[in-house]
Amino acid sequence: MPIAPNVYDAEPIPDAALAEVTRLLQSGDLFRYTAPQNAPVSLLEAEFAAFLGSRFALAVSSCSAALFLSLRALDLPRGARVLIPGFTFAAVPSAVVHADCVPVLIEVGQNFRIDLADFNARLDDDIAAVIISHMRGHTSDMDAIMAACAQRDIPVIEDAAHSLGTVWKGRNIGTIGRIGCFSFQSYKMINAGEGGILVTDDAEVIARAIIMSGAYEHNWRKHPGVQANFAEWQNRLPLYNMRMSNLSAALIRPQLPEVARRVRDGRANHDHLAGVLNGSDWIEVPPPLPGESRAPDSIQFNLLGFDTDDEVRALLAQTAARGVALQVFGLSQDNARAFWNWRFLGDIPDLPATRAMLMRACDMRLPARLTRAEVDVIGAVILDAVAAVKGDLHRPPLRFGT
Numbered sequence: 001m002p003i004a005p006n007v008y009d010a011e012p013i014p015d016a017a018l019a020e021v022t023r024l025l026q027s028g029d030l031f032r033y034t035a036p037q038n039a040p041v042s043l044l045e046a047e048f049a050a051f052l053g054s055r056f057a058l059a060v061s062s063c064s065a066a067l068f069l070s071l072r073a074l075d076l077p078r079g080a081r082v083l084i085p086g087f088t089f090a091a092v093p094s095a096v097v098h099a100d101c102v103p104v105l106i107e108v109g110q111n112f113r114i115d116l117a118d119f120n121a122r123l124d125d126d127i128a129a130v131i132i133s134h135m136r137g138h139t140s141d142m143d144a145i146m147a148a149c150a151q152r153d154i155p156v157i158e159d160a161a162h163s164l165g166t167v168w169k170g171r172n173i174g175t176i177g178r179i180g181c182f183s184f185q186s187y188k189m190i191n192a193g194e195g196g197i198l199v200t201d202d203a204e205v206i207a208r209a210i211i212m213s214g215a216y217e218h219n220w221r222k223h224p225g226v227q228a229n230f231a232e233w234q235n236r237l238p239l240y241n242m243r244m245s246n247l248s249a250a251l252i253r254p255q256l257p258e259v260a261r262r263v264r265d266g267r268a269n270h271d272h273l274a275g276v277l278n279g280s281d282w283i284e285v286p287p288p289l290p291g292e293s294r295a296p297d298s299i300q301f302n303l304l305g306f307d308t309d310d311e312v313r314a315l316l317a318q319t320a321a322r323g324v325a326l327q328v329f330g331l332s333q334d335n336a337r338a339f340w341n342w343r344f345l346g347d348i349p350d351l352p353a354t355r356a357m358l359m360r361a362c363d364m365r366l367p368a369r370l371t372r373a374e375v376d377v378i379g380a381v382i383l384d385a386v387a388a389v390k391g392d393l394h395r396p397p398l399r400f401g402t
């Protein structure tokens with residue numbers, strides 16, 4: 001069987017970044033607030049806001065910083081309860097703790113999306129904000145979530161760290177809630193090594209976030225559009241200094257025009273592999289929700305009829321022996337997406353449905369740069385490994401009397 005492709009290598013950064021980085025290095029102009037105007041970070045904010053169709057954007061050091069600043073910008077009281085999904089990256093409960101709030105975990109279903117019955121049961125007047133993680137690009141039912149939150153006037157923050165390019169009923173993910181947060185860490189749709197950005201249409205929220213991100217003294221004057229809101233907040237908010245450097249912006253800006261291609265190719269790779277894997281009765285790739293158009297750079301699927309963890313481990317050993325690094329969220333040690341590993345929370349509630357999903361959900365990177373032939377190798381390896389463990393790609397038919 002041909003060698004399985006490397007799914008970790010990044011795409012090269014577009015050549016245009018090199019000239020801009022050289023210019024910045026030669027001038028030494030790395031701090032976003034040195035230039036009177038048009039600093040690369042400011043240009044990125046304008047371009048990103050236009051790209052998504054938001055009024056405002058604020059570039060920061062990471063998506064975690066964006067989530068933290070979002071909670072602080074909403075002016076939540078100390079100890080406020082914030083609903084978050086039980087399946088997300090550890091950065092999300094961490095941001096909540098960092099903001100002096102208390103995370104309340106929601107069950108996530110077999111389809112990697114928020115369990116709406118559990119969400120509605122936990123959404124009471126004691127909840128101050130909701131963070132929805134579009135985990136690995138899987139979008140929860142945003143219509144239902146926004147309607148329930150609007151009824152109680154609860155702000156929604158979208159953690160769209162890994163969902164740039166996903167669209168929900170014609171609207172860009174990240175622009176549906178009060179605030180949307182994105183990551184530029186290397187494994188996301190745009191790679192700057194590190195970096196994040198938040199978008200919002202709310203002038204009050206952006207003013208507060210800009211100041212707290214580290215626009216000390218009157219540096220907020222270099223942010224267009226919300227001047228009137230700032231004077232009120234000057235010196236009244238702490239400065240957390242989570243700014244982005246001009247170097248990061250120089251790497252990010254030329255990747256914006258690449259997003260459409262990455263989305264198109266990533267979706268084609270994902271949907272092709274999903275079709276191949278769904279050919280086995282032992283595998284289920286959950287379909288998108290109606291109205292969701294995805295931008296995947298990875299694939300997740302459930303193992304069906306794997307009764308023991310050892311059987312799952314045997315499958316992972318089989319794929320690994322064939323060069324494909326498949327992970328099961330709940331079986332890899334210290335996985336940052338398994339809620340029981342968030343021990344910094346102290347009391348961790350049990351979430352039986354989320355736990356069951358995590359124990360059988362496979363995860364694999366599937367970068368947009370992969371060719372169809374490479375995706376086919378991955379598909380063949382996984383099916384081969386399933387057949388090796390289960391004896392057949394198909395379940396035996398049920399017999400009468402059994």
Ligand SMILES: *Cc1c(COP(=O)(O)O)cnc(C)c1O
Pocket residue numbers: 061062063064065088089091092133134135136159161162182183184185195196
């Ligand atoms: C990557 C990721 C984050 C954190 O992003 P950073 O920029 O590394 O802080 C948060 N949430 C989700 C869903 C992510 O995938």
